[in-house]
Amino acid sequence: MNPSARVLVIDDEPQIRRFLDIGLRAEGYQVLLASTGAEGLALAAAHTPDLVILDLGLPDREGHEVLAELRQWSAVPVLMLSVRDAEAEKVKALDHGANDYVTKPFGIQELMARLRVLLRSRAAPAEAGTPAHYDDGRLVIDLVRRDVALDGAPVALTRKEYAVLTLLLRHAGRVVSQQQLLREVWGPTHVQDTHYLRIVLGRLRQKLGDDPAAPRWLKTEPGVGYRFLD
Amino acid sequence: MNPSARVLVIDDEPQIRRFLDIGLRAEGYQVLLASTGAEGLALAAAHTPDLVILDLGLPDREGHEVLAELRQWSAVPVLMLSVRDAEAEKVKALDHGANDYVTKPFGIQELMARLRVLLRSRAAPAEAGTPAHYDDGRLVIDLVRRDVALDGAPVALTRKEYAVLTLLLRHAGRVVSQQQLLREVWGPTHVQDTHYLRIVLGRLRQKLGDDPAAPRWLKTEPGVGYRFLD
DNA sequence: GCTGCCCCGTATAGATCCCGTAAAACCTTC
DNA sequence: GAAGGTTTTACGGGATCTATACGGGGCAGC
Numbered sequence: 001m002n003p004s005a006r007v008l009v010i011d012d013e014p015q016i017r018r019f020l021d022i023g024l025r026a027e028g029y030q031v032l033l034a035s036t037g038a039e040g041l042a043l044a045a046a047h048t049p050d051l052v053i054l055d056l057g058l059p060d061r062e063g064h065e066v067l068a069e070l071r072q073w074s075a076v077p078v079l080m081l082s083v084r085d086a087e088a089e090k091v092k093a094l095d096h097g098a099n100d101y102v103t104k105p106f107g108i109q110e111l112m113a114r115l116r117v118l119l120r121s122r123a124a125p126a127e128a129g130t131p132a133h134y135d136d137g138r139l140v141i142d143l144v145r146r147d148v149a150l151d152g153a154p155v156a157l158t159r160k161e162y163a164v165l166t167l168l169l170r171h172a173g174r175v176v177s178q179q180q181l182l183r184e185v186w187g188p189t190h191v192q193d194t195h196y197l198r199i200v201l202g203r204l205r206q207k208l209g210d211d212p213a214a215p216r217w218l219k220t221e222p223g224v225g226y227r228f229l230d
Numbered sequence: 231m232n233p234s235a236r237v238l239v240i241d242d243e244p245q246i247r248r249f250l251d252i253g254l255r256a257e258g259y260q261v262l263l264a265s266t267g268a269e270g271l272a273l274a275a276a277h278t279p280d281l282v283i284l285d286l287g288l289p290d291r292e293g294h295e296v297l298a299e300l301r302q303w304s305a306v307p308v309l310m311l312s313v314r315d316a317e318a319e320k321v322k323a324l325d326h327g328a329n330d331y332v333t334k335p336f337g338i339q340e341l342m343a344r345l346r347v348l349l350r351s352r353a354a355p356a357e358a359g360t361p362a363h364y365d366d367g368r369l370v371i372d373l374v375r376r377d378v379a380l381d382g383a384p385v386a387l388t389r390k391e392y393a394v395l396t397l398l399l400r401h402a403g404r405v406v407s408q409q410q411l412l413r414e415v416w417g418p419t420h421v422q423d424t425h426y427l428r429i430v431l432g433r434l435r436q437k438l439g440d441d442p443a444a445p446r447w448l449k450t451e452p453g454v455g456y457r458f459l460d
Numbered sequence: 461g462c463t464g465c466c467c468c469g470t471a472t473a474g475a476t477c478c479c480g481t482a483a484a485a486c487c488t489t490c
Numbered sequence: 491g492a493a494g495g496t497t498t499t500a501c502g503g504g505a506t507c508t509a510t511a512c513g514g515g516g517c518a519g520c
Contacts (some may be wrong), residue, residue, distance in 0.1 A: 045374070072396070073362040073373040077351075087337040094343040095418060099351065100330070107317040113324040121329065121351055146405040146454070158506060159453040170278055194467090196508080202469060212469065213515095222467065222516080388495060424478090426497075432480060442480065452478065452505070 005119055008032040008049035010040030010066065011081065012059050016104075020053060023108050037066035044070060051118055056082035056093065064096060071097040077118040081106070134169055136230070139208065139217060141169060155207050160185060164200050168218070168228035177225040201226060235349055238262040238279035240270030240296065241311065242289050246334075250283060253338045258409070258421070267291035271299055279306060281348055286312035286323065294326060301327040307348035311336070346413070364399055366460070369438065369447060371399060385437050390415060394430050398448070398458035407455040431456060 007029045009020050017033050024031045032047055034040035037058045044052065052070070056063035067078060080098040082089065090101045100114050134141040140149045143166060148155045157165065163185045168176055182191045190196065201218060205211070210218050219227045237259045239250050247263050254261045262277055264270035267288045274282065282300065286293035297308060310328040312319065320331045330344050364371040370379045373396060378385045387395065393415045398406055409421045416426060431448060435441070440448050449457045 072376060075400070087340045090340045091343040094340075094347050095413070099347055110317050110320050110324075113321040117324050117329055145403055146451070146457075160507075193508090195510090198467095198469060199508085205469090220468070390496075423497090425499090428478090428480060429497080432482095435480095450479070 004028070004030060005051065006030045006032060006047060006049040007115070008034065008040065008043055008047070008052045010034045010037065010052065010058070011055040012036065012057070013055070016055070016081075019108070023112065027112060037063070040066060041069055044074065044076070048074075049076060051115060052076055052078045053115075054078055054080055054098075056080055056084065056089070064093065067093065067097055077121075079111075079114060079118060134172075134230070141165070143169075150208055157204075157207065160196075160200050161204050161207070164197070165204055165228075168226055172228045172230040175221050175225050175227045179225075181225065197226070235280040236260045236262060236277060237345070238264065238270060238273055238277070238282045240264045240267065240282065240288070241285040242266065242287070243285070246285070246311075249338070253342065257342055267293070267296040270296060274300060274304065274306070278304075281345060282306055282308045283345075284308055284310055284328075286310055286314065286319070294323065297323070297327055307351075309341075309344060309348060342418075346418075350410075364402075364460075371396070373399075380438055387434075387437065390426075390430050391434050391437070394427070395434055395458075398456055402458045402460040405451045405455050405457045409455075411455065427456070 007024050009017055009031065011017050012035050017035065021031050021033060032043050032049055034043050040054070054063055054066060058066065063080065070078065077099045078097065079100045079102060080093045081102055081104060083104045085103045093101050099118055102111060102114065132142070132144045138151055146162070148157055164181060167181060167184055178194050178197055179191045181197060182193060186193065186196060205218055208217060210216050212220060215229065217229055219229055221227055237254050239247055239261065241247050242265050247265065251261050251263060262273050262279055264273050268291065270284070284293055284296060288296065293310065300308065307329045308327065309330045309332060310323045311332055311334060313334045315333045323331050329348055332341060332344065362374050368381055376392070378387055394411060397411060397414055408424050408427055411427060412421045412423060416423065420426065435448055438447060440446050442450060445459060447459055449459055451457055
């Protein structure tokens, strides 16, 4: 599926390097090999690989240092290899930017499958489940950047306003009940405080220039809830 | 970045559900629980969770079937749980759309770290193509050389200041939540120490000559986080 | 067509939360 | 022990949220 992806292997053990080299080339990847952290970083900067396999136990520099330095300027997926099975080590590596962690000895098939996952998630970021933004020409809502613009001008929304608007947007076209809005935005203890909704919806309409009597986006369903018109 | 992300747990074993429920809520996630595949699919459709934890051994439907059905309309990250350690099972699950595979018994800390990886990679897909340096004419940030200059004059930053600035820069234009900043710079145990951010951001603004009321680079998103304006 | 009721929209004021800033204590490093 | 960095603590100001009150429109029943 991704035949010519470049994979950088940073490992000091020659037999592991050779093992991975053969396995990766058999799958059609282009392989870069490094035996030290410094060499690996140089290769990463020079060739911008699509994926990095990094051994935690390197001779010249700790694997963590290499990962930290790499993460200064690159978001390339990194799969950590290690003989250490300690949970704290895994947590540390994963929280510092590693994308996966496999302990030696490992099965080559599982490793290859995990590589495919990493390459897949990187290759197809756009096809997210829910659309990341809404744009009808006048109103633009970017859920990733977390900002809203009307006719090109940014609209400043408070937390509650943004939460209500995006909750309605995620169910665009369908009615969202007052109870669901209150539960998800204010918490389960405020499901009867329906006046909150009147305040926030009023403010949203004011900022978006929407008329409750003839709504362009935010429609009231009396006695039930609200609906985002797409 | 994940202020109260929604996590859906699909598992038929009550003690595992309870275990995960407590652990996830302690980390600040909103938790949805399902004991069967059908129930899980219904919840996924109704609430569009940010992440799914799916047990491979379900009573009514095979975990693989649930995964396949979910993947027909959603790209939500899925972490598979299983007692089976067979490599072929892992490869099958990973190649059919799972994003990670953890075998029971598992350490809760490792599982949480892997969840963070999945949520991070999903929330920041555009990070892949970030350049290694930033330059808008006044402010120059070189992520490789690790130095910052304002109007040609070097700016001395401490480790925390640099870490916060570059984390915001790597998500330029998008809001980075207080929790993500705290988790990635100070570690997962300090996600509630929001006053650290006020101190470091204040110092950064002082050194860069940025006004919080009319920011050129560092914009506060009240109650949510901060944003680097590019 | 009238009336009363329910629900919604809006205005206003008070309480609360959140941010920015300063200063000092503590820790690390040399 | 000195210096720089980090963490703790405290406080003022402003934005946001919450509470309350009031007006209007749709609808049912008469």
